[in-house]
Amino acid sequence: MPNISDIKVGQVLRSEFDQITRELLQKYAKSSGDTNPIHTNDAIAERAGLKGVIAHGLFSSGFIIKMLDDFVGKSGKLIELDIEMRGMVRVGDILITEGTVTKIESNRVYLDIKQTTITPVEIKKDGNVVKKFEAGERGYISEKDIARNLIKTKEVDEGTLTYRERVAAPGHAIIELNK
Amino acid sequence: MDKEQIKKNAEFLIKELPSMEIPGVAKVRCKYKKMVDFAKCFGITDKKYIGSEEEGIIACPAFANSYAVKAFYTLVPGVKLEQDGVKRDLALVPTKLLHASQKYNWENCFPIKPGDVLIAKAKFGKVWVHEESMRLFAQMFLTVKNQNDELVCQITAGAAIAAGGY
Numbered sequence: 001m002p003n004i005s006d007i008k009v010g011q012v013l014r015s016e017f018d019q020i021t022r023e024l025l026q027k028y029a030k031s032s033g034d035t036n037p038i039h040t041n042d043a044i045a046e047r048a049g050l051k052g053v054i055a056h057g058l059f060s061s062g063f064i065i066k067m068l069d070d071f072v073g074k075s076g077k078l079i080e081l082d083i084e085m086r087g088m089v090r091v092g093d094i095l096i097t098e099g100t101v102t103k104i105e106s107n108r109v110y111l112d113i114k115q116t117t118i119t120p121v122e123i124k125k126d127g128n129v130v131k132k133f134e135a136g137e138r139g140y141i142s143e144k145d146i147a148r149n150l151i152k153t154k155e156v157d158e159g160t161l162t163y164r165e166r167v168a169a170p171g172h173a174i175i176e177l178n179k
Numbered sequence: 180m181d182k183e184q185i186k187k188n189a190e191f192l193i194k195e196l197p198s199m200e201i202p203g204v205a206k207v208r209c210k211y212k213k214m215v216d217f218a219k220c221f222g223i224t225d226k227k228y229i230g231s232e233e234e235g236i237i238a239c240p241a242f243a244n245s246y247a248v249k250a251f252y253t254l255v256p257g258v259k260l261e262q263d264g265v266k267r268d269l270a271l272v273p274t275k276l277l278h279a280s281q282k283y284n285w286e287n288c289f290p291i292k293p294g295d296v297l298i299a300k301a302k303f304g305k306v307w308v309h310e311e312s313m314r315l316f317a318q319m320f321l322t323v324k325n326q327n328d329e330l331v332c333q334i335t336a337g338a339a340i341a342a343g344g345y
Contacts, residue, residue, distance in 0.1 A: 017222075024220060031216040032245040033252070038274075048274045057278040058244035059220075065241040065283075066221045078240050082282040084337075 001075040013099040015067040055089040076177035083171030092134040094118040115169040125159030189308045201301040205253035211293035238291035250299035275344025280337030289329040296326045313342035
Protein backbone atom coordinates (compact mmCIF):
# COMPACT_ATOMS: atom_id res chain seq x y z
CA MET A 1 0.00 0.00 0.00
CA PRO A 2 1.46 3.40 -0.92
CA ASN A 3 2.63 5.85 1.68
CA ILE A 4 2.58 9.53 0.80
CA SER A 5 6.25 9.91 1.76
CA ASP A 6 7.25 7.21 -0.74
CA ILE A 7 5.60 8.95 -3.69
CA LYS A 8 7.76 11.24 -5.81
CA VAL A 9 6.98 13.83 -8.48
CA GLY A 10 7.73 12.19 -11.82
CA GLN A 11 6.75 8.71 -10.62
CA VAL A 12 4.77 6.85 -13.28
CA LEU A 13 1.92 4.40 -12.73
CA ARG A 14 1.29 2.12 -15.68
CA SER A 15 -1.14 -0.58 -16.76
CA GLU A 16 -1.64 -2.45 -20.00
CA PHE A 17 -4.71 -4.28 -21.32
CA ASP A 18 -4.70 -6.34 -24.52
CA GLN A 19 -7.96 -8.26 -24.33
CA ILE A 20 -10.46 -5.90 -25.98
CA THR A 21 -12.84 -8.25 -27.76
CA ARG A 22 -16.38 -8.00 -29.13
CA GLU A 23 -17.50 -10.32 -26.33
CA LEU A 24 -16.07 -8.00 -23.70
CA LEU A 25 -17.76 -4.96 -25.29
CA GLN A 26 -21.05 -6.88 -25.24
CA LYS A 27 -20.57 -7.70 -21.55
CA TYR A 28 -19.72 -4.09 -20.83
CA ALA A 29 -22.78 -2.87 -22.76
CA LYS A 30 -25.02 -5.18 -20.75
CA SER A 31 -23.59 -4.35 -17.35
CA SER A 32 -23.19 -0.60 -17.95
CA GLY A 33 -26.51 -0.05 -19.69
CA ASP A 34 -24.78 1.72 -22.60
CA THR A 35 -26.43 -0.33 -25.30
CA ASN A 36 -25.74 1.91 -28.30
CA PRO A 37 -25.28 -0.71 -31.06
CA ILE A 38 -22.27 1.07 -32.61
CA HIS A 39 -20.35 -0.63 -29.78
CA THR A 40 -21.65 -4.14 -30.36
CA ASN A 41 -22.97 -4.51 -33.92
CA ASP A 42 -20.53 -4.18 -36.83
CA ALA A 43 -23.26 -3.69 -39.45
CA ILE A 44 -24.78 -0.75 -37.56
CA ALA A 45 -21.33 0.71 -36.81
CA GLU A 46 -20.49 0.48 -40.53
CA ARG A 47 -23.73 2.26 -41.45
CA ALA A 48 -22.66 5.03 -39.07
CA GLY A 49 -19.41 5.33 -41.03
CA LEU A 50 -17.23 3.71 -38.37
CA LYS A 51 -15.95 0.67 -40.38
CA GLY A 52 -16.67 -1.56 -37.38
CA VAL A 53 -17.56 -1.46 -33.70
CA ILE A 54 -15.81 1.00 -31.41
CA ALA A 55 -15.37 0.64 -27.66
CA HIS A 56 -17.55 2.78 -25.42
CA GLY A 57 -15.67 5.97 -24.50
CA LEU A 58 -16.24 5.26 -20.86
CA PHE A 59 -15.17 1.63 -21.23
CA SER A 60 -11.55 2.63 -21.72
CA SER A 61 -11.78 5.30 -19.01
CA GLY A 62 -12.71 2.49 -16.64
CA PHE A 63 -9.14 1.20 -16.95
CA ILE A 64 -7.81 4.58 -15.80
CA ILE A 65 -10.04 4.42 -12.73
CA LYS A 66 -8.99 0.81 -12.08
CA MET A 67 -5.29 1.67 -12.31
CA LEU A 68 -5.67 4.52 -9.82
CA ASP A 69 -7.86 2.49 -7.49
CA ASP A 70 -5.42 -0.45 -7.59
CA PHE A 71 -2.61 1.92 -6.68
CA VAL A 72 -4.49 3.56 -3.82
CA GLY A 73 -5.77 0.24 -2.45
CA LYS A 74 -6.89 0.56 1.15
CA SER A 75 -4.61 3.56 1.72
CA GLY A 76 -6.89 6.25 0.35
CA LYS A 77 -9.38 7.12 -2.32
CA LEU A 78 -9.92 8.72 -5.70
CA ILE A 79 -10.94 12.35 -5.56
CA GLU A 80 -11.16 13.39 -9.19
CA LEU A 81 -10.67 12.19 -12.75
CA ASP A 82 -10.99 14.51 -15.74
CA ILE A 83 -10.38 13.12 -19.23
CA GLU A 84 -10.88 14.03 -22.86
CA MET A 85 -11.91 11.29 -25.26
CA ARG A 86 -9.86 12.01 -28.38
CA GLY A 87 -9.39 8.73 -30.18
CA MET A 88 -11.64 5.76 -30.80
CA VAL A 89 -10.61 2.52 -29.14
CA ARG A 90 -11.12 -0.66 -31.16
CA VAL A 91 -11.25 -4.40 -30.79
CA GLY A 92 -7.67 -5.69 -30.92
CA ASP A 93 -6.14 -2.47 -29.59
CA ILE A 94 -3.66 -2.61 -26.75
CA LEU A 95 -4.63 -0.03 -24.16
CA ILE A 96 -1.75 1.52 -22.23
CA THR A 97 -2.69 3.69 -19.28
CA GLU A 98 -0.14 5.90 -17.56
CA GLY A 99 -0.38 8.33 -14.69
CA THR A 100 2.55 10.64 -13.96
CA VAL A 101 2.76 12.32 -10.58
CA THR A 102 3.00 16.09 -11.15
CA LYS A 103 2.39 17.50 -7.67
CA ILE A 104 2.02 16.36 -4.07
CA GLU A 105 0.20 18.63 -1.64
CA SER A 106 -0.44 17.48 1.89
CA ASN A 107 -1.89 14.00 1.38
CA ARG A 108 -3.11 14.65 -2.15
CA VAL A 109 -1.33 13.39 -5.24
CA TYR A 110 -1.95 15.06 -8.62
CA LEU A 111 -1.35 13.09 -11.79
CA ASP A 112 -1.28 13.71 -15.53
CA ILE A 113 -3.12 10.88 -17.24
CA LYS A 114 -2.37 9.53 -20.69
CA GLN A 115 -4.13 6.59 -22.25
CA THR A 116 -2.56 5.39 -25.47
CA THR A 117 -3.75 2.81 -27.98
CA ILE A 118 -1.45 0.56 -29.94
CA THR A 119 -3.32 -0.68 -33.00
CA PRO A 120 -1.58 -3.52 -34.83
CA VAL A 121 -2.15 -3.34 -38.60
CA GLU A 122 -0.07 -6.06 -40.29
CA ILE A 123 3.16 -8.05 -40.17
CA LYS A 124 5.35 -8.23 -43.28
CA LYS A 125 8.23 -10.58 -43.99
CA ASP A 126 10.39 -10.23 -47.10
CA GLY A 127 7.91 -7.70 -48.47
CA ASN A 128 4.92 -10.02 -48.12
CA VAL A 129 2.07 -9.60 -45.63
CA VAL A 130 2.17 -12.67 -43.39
CA LYS A 131 -0.45 -11.52 -40.91
CA LYS A 132 -3.21 -8.94 -41.13
CA PHE A 133 -4.93 -7.65 -38.01
CA GLU A 134 -8.46 -6.25 -37.77
CA ALA A 135 -7.25 -2.69 -38.34
CA GLY A 136 -5.63 -3.83 -41.60
CA GLU A 137 -8.64 -5.87 -42.69
CA ARG A 138 -11.20 -3.15 -41.96
CA GLY A 139 -9.14 -0.13 -42.91
CA TYR A 140 -9.07 1.67 -39.58
CA ILE A 141 -5.91 3.60 -40.46
CA SER A 142 -6.69 6.96 -42.03
CA GLU A 143 -4.74 9.41 -44.17
CA LYS A 144 -4.82 11.71 -41.15
CA ASP A 145 -3.02 9.06 -39.06
CA ILE A 146 -0.30 8.85 -41.70
CA ALA A 147 -0.01 12.64 -41.99
CA ARG A 148 0.33 12.91 -38.20
CA ASN A 149 3.17 10.32 -38.19
CA LEU A 150 1.22 7.94 -35.99
CA ILE A 151 2.16 4.88 -38.05
CA LYS A 152 5.23 3.05 -36.84
CA THR A 153 7.04 -0.23 -37.38
CA LYS A 154 9.01 -2.58 -35.19
CA GLU A 155 10.64 -5.96 -35.57
CA VAL A 156 8.79 -8.90 -34.01
CA ASP A 157 9.38 -12.68 -34.22
CA GLU A 158 7.23 -13.08 -37.35
CA GLY A 159 8.64 -10.07 -39.26
CA THR A 160 8.03 -6.32 -39.31
CA LEU A 161 4.94 -5.16 -37.45
CA THR A 162 3.19 -2.01 -38.65
CA TYR A 163 1.07 -0.37 -35.98
CA ARG A 164 -0.53 2.93 -35.03
CA GLU A 165 0.25 4.58 -31.72
CA ARG A 166 -1.93 7.45 -30.58
CA VAL A 167 -3.17 9.12 -27.44
CA ALA A 168 -6.81 8.18 -26.95
CA ALA A 169 -7.49 9.94 -23.67
CA PRO A 170 -5.37 12.57 -21.94
CA GLY A 171 -6.42 14.00 -18.62
CA HIS A 172 -5.75 14.67 -14.95
CA ALA A 173 -6.50 12.90 -11.70
CA ILE A 174 -6.28 13.53 -7.97
CA ILE A 175 -5.96 10.81 -5.37
CA GLU A 176 -5.90 11.23 -1.61
CA LEU A 177 -3.92 8.99 0.71
CA ASN A 178 -4.76 8.43 4.36
CA LYS A 179 -2.69 10.48 6.80
CA MET B 180 -28.02 21.48 -43.92
CA ASP B 181 -26.45 24.68 -45.31
CA LYS B 182 -23.86 26.81 -43.50
CA GLU B 183 -26.34 29.57 -42.68
CA GLN B 184 -28.72 27.12 -40.99
CA ILE B 185 -25.86 25.50 -39.04
CA LYS B 186 -24.78 28.94 -37.82
CA LYS B 187 -28.35 29.87 -36.88
CA ASN B 188 -28.84 26.61 -34.98
CA ALA B 189 -25.53 27.06 -33.15
CA GLU B 190 -26.51 30.59 -32.09
CA PHE B 191 -29.87 29.30 -30.86
CA LEU B 192 -28.33 26.53 -28.74
CA ILE B 193 -25.56 28.79 -27.37
CA LYS B 194 -28.28 31.20 -26.21
CA GLU B 195 -30.79 28.65 -24.89
CA LEU B 196 -28.80 25.88 -23.22
CA PRO B 197 -26.31 27.36 -20.76
CA SER B 198 -27.49 26.85 -17.15
CA MET B 199 -30.74 25.23 -18.35
CA GLU B 200 -31.89 22.62 -15.84
CA ILE B 201 -32.96 19.38 -17.46
CA PRO B 202 -36.44 18.60 -16.16
CA GLY B 203 -37.04 15.51 -14.05
CA VAL B 204 -34.73 13.10 -12.29
CA ALA B 205 -33.20 9.80 -13.32
CA LYS B 206 -33.41 6.92 -10.86
CA VAL B 207 -30.89 4.12 -11.11
CA ARG B 208 -31.33 1.01 -8.95
CA CYS B 209 -27.97 -0.58 -8.10
CA LYS B 210 -28.25 -4.35 -8.21
CA TYR B 211 -25.58 -6.62 -6.74
CA LYS B 212 -25.19 -8.69 -9.93
CA LYS B 213 -24.83 -5.65 -12.20
CA MET B 214 -22.24 -4.14 -9.87
CA VAL B 215 -20.19 -7.33 -9.82
CA ASP B 216 -20.54 -8.01 -13.57
CA PHE B 217 -19.46 -4.44 -14.24
CA ALA B 218 -16.35 -4.73 -12.06
CA LYS B 219 -15.42 -8.02 -13.73
CA CYS B 220 -15.33 -6.32 -17.17
CA PHE B 221 -12.16 -4.60 -15.93
CA GLY B 222 -10.65 -7.71 -14.41
CA ILE B 223 -11.26 -6.42 -10.89
CA THR B 224 -10.66 -9.12 -8.29
CA ASP B 225 -10.87 -7.09 -5.06
CA LYS B 226 -13.44 -8.77 -2.80
CA LYS B 227 -14.78 -5.43 -1.62
CA TYR B 228 -16.11 -4.97 -5.18
CA ILE B 229 -16.90 -8.54 -6.26
CA GLY B 230 -17.31 -10.45 -2.99
CA SER B 231 -20.46 -12.32 -1.99
CA GLU B 232 -23.74 -10.55 -1.44
CA GLU B 233 -23.83 -11.81 2.17
CA GLU B 234 -20.42 -10.36 3.02
CA GLY B 235 -21.41 -7.07 1.43
CA ILE B 236 -19.72 -5.13 -1.32
CA ILE B 237 -19.48 -1.58 -2.56
CA ALA B 238 -19.45 -0.47 -6.18
CA CYS B 239 -16.02 -0.07 -7.78
CA PRO B 240 -15.35 3.62 -8.58
CA ALA B 241 -15.58 2.91 -12.33
CA PHE B 242 -19.26 2.01 -11.77
CA ALA B 243 -19.80 5.75 -12.13
CA ASN B 244 -19.56 5.07 -15.87
CA SER B 245 -22.68 2.97 -15.64
CA TYR B 246 -25.00 5.23 -13.66
CA ALA B 247 -23.78 8.31 -15.54
CA VAL B 248 -24.79 6.81 -18.87
CA LYS B 249 -28.13 5.56 -17.58
CA ALA B 250 -28.90 8.96 -16.07
CA PHE B 251 -28.03 10.82 -19.27
CA TYR B 252 -30.04 8.39 -21.41
CA THR B 253 -33.02 9.04 -19.13
CA LEU B 254 -32.63 12.80 -18.76
CA VAL B 255 -31.45 14.11 -22.13
CA PRO B 256 -34.62 13.13 -24.06
CA GLY B 257 -36.45 15.38 -21.59
CA VAL B 258 -34.75 18.46 -23.03
CA LYS B 259 -37.54 20.33 -24.81
CA LEU B 260 -36.47 23.04 -27.21
CA GLU B 261 -38.47 25.27 -29.52
CA GLN B 262 -36.68 27.13 -32.28
CA ASP B 263 -38.66 29.59 -34.40
CA GLY B 264 -41.90 28.04 -33.16
CA VAL B 265 -40.85 24.49 -34.09
CA LYS B 266 -40.12 21.83 -31.48
CA ARG B 267 -36.70 20.26 -31.88
CA ASP B 268 -34.32 17.85 -30.17
CA LEU B 269 -30.85 18.81 -29.01
CA ALA B 270 -29.17 16.49 -31.53
CA LEU B 271 -30.94 16.32 -34.89
CA VAL B 272 -28.69 13.52 -36.16
CA PRO B 273 -27.83 11.27 -33.21
CA THR B 274 -24.90 9.61 -35.03
CA LYS B 275 -23.17 13.02 -35.11
CA LEU B 276 -23.25 13.20 -31.31
CA LEU B 277 -19.99 12.23 -29.61
CA HIS B 278 -18.97 11.87 -26.01
CA ALA B 279 -15.99 14.22 -25.82
CA SER B 280 -15.00 14.39 -22.16
CA GLN B 281 -15.90 13.20 -18.69
CA LYS B 282 -15.01 14.48 -15.26
CA TYR B 283 -15.79 12.68 -12.01
CA ASN B 284 -15.53 14.25 -8.60
CA TRP B 285 -15.87 11.99 -5.55
CA GLU B 286 -14.93 14.56 -2.92
CA ASN B 287 -16.97 13.91 0.27
CA CYS B 288 -18.97 11.24 -1.51
CA PHE B 289 -20.51 8.07 -0.11
CA PRO B 290 -19.88 4.58 -1.48
CA ILE B 291 -22.63 2.74 -3.33
CA LYS B 292 -24.06 -0.47 -1.91
CA PRO B 293 -26.32 -3.05 -3.57
CA GLY B 294 -29.92 -1.97 -3.28
CA ASP B 295 -29.11 1.73 -3.34
CA VAL B 296 -31.31 3.86 -5.55
CA LEU B 297 -29.36 6.68 -7.13
CA ILE B 298 -31.15 9.86 -8.01
CA ALA B 299 -29.54 12.08 -10.62
CA LYS B 300 -30.31 15.63 -11.69
CA ALA B 301 -28.68 17.41 -14.60
CA LYS B 302 -28.19 20.86 -16.01
CA PHE B 303 -26.27 22.35 -18.89
CA GLY B 304 -23.06 24.30 -18.40
CA LYS B 305 -21.08 26.09 -21.06
CA VAL B 306 -22.03 25.70 -24.72
CA TRP B 307 -19.74 26.85 -27.51
CA VAL B 308 -18.91 26.24 -31.12
CA HIS B 309 -15.54 25.62 -32.75
CA GLU B 310 -15.67 28.26 -35.49
CA GLU B 311 -13.59 26.38 -38.06
CA SER B 312 -15.34 23.01 -37.89
CA MET B 313 -18.65 24.39 -36.55
CA ARG B 314 -18.61 21.50 -34.07
CA LEU B 315 -20.81 22.35 -31.10
CA PHE B 316 -19.63 21.52 -27.59
CA ALA B 317 -21.90 21.34 -24.56
CA GLN B 318 -21.13 20.71 -20.91
CA MET B 319 -23.64 18.87 -18.75
CA PHE B 320 -23.43 18.70 -14.96
CA LEU B 321 -24.88 15.68 -13.22
CA THR B 322 -25.35 15.49 -9.47
CA VAL B 323 -25.90 11.98 -8.18
CA LYS B 324 -27.20 11.23 -4.68
CA ASN B 325 -28.41 8.06 -3.02
CA GLN B 326 -31.84 7.41 -1.48
CA ASN B 327 -30.64 9.02 1.77
CA ASP B 328 -29.80 12.26 -0.03
CA GLU B 329 -26.07 11.54 0.38
CA LEU B 330 -23.80 12.67 -2.45
CA VAL B 331 -22.39 9.81 -4.52
CA CYS B 332 -20.63 11.60 -7.35
CA GLN B 333 -20.57 14.85 -9.30
CA ILE B 334 -20.07 14.43 -13.00
CA THR B 335 -19.33 16.85 -15.81
CA ALA B 336 -19.85 15.34 -19.24
CA GLY B 337 -18.80 17.00 -22.47
CA ALA B 338 -20.77 16.32 -25.63
CA ALA B 339 -19.69 17.28 -29.14
CA ILE B 340 -22.09 17.47 -32.07
CA ALA B 341 -20.62 17.69 -35.55
CA ALA B 342 -21.85 20.35 -37.98
CA GLY B 343 -25.19 19.37 -39.41
CA GLY B 344 -26.03 17.26 -36.38
CA TYR B 345 -27.65 20.06 -34.39
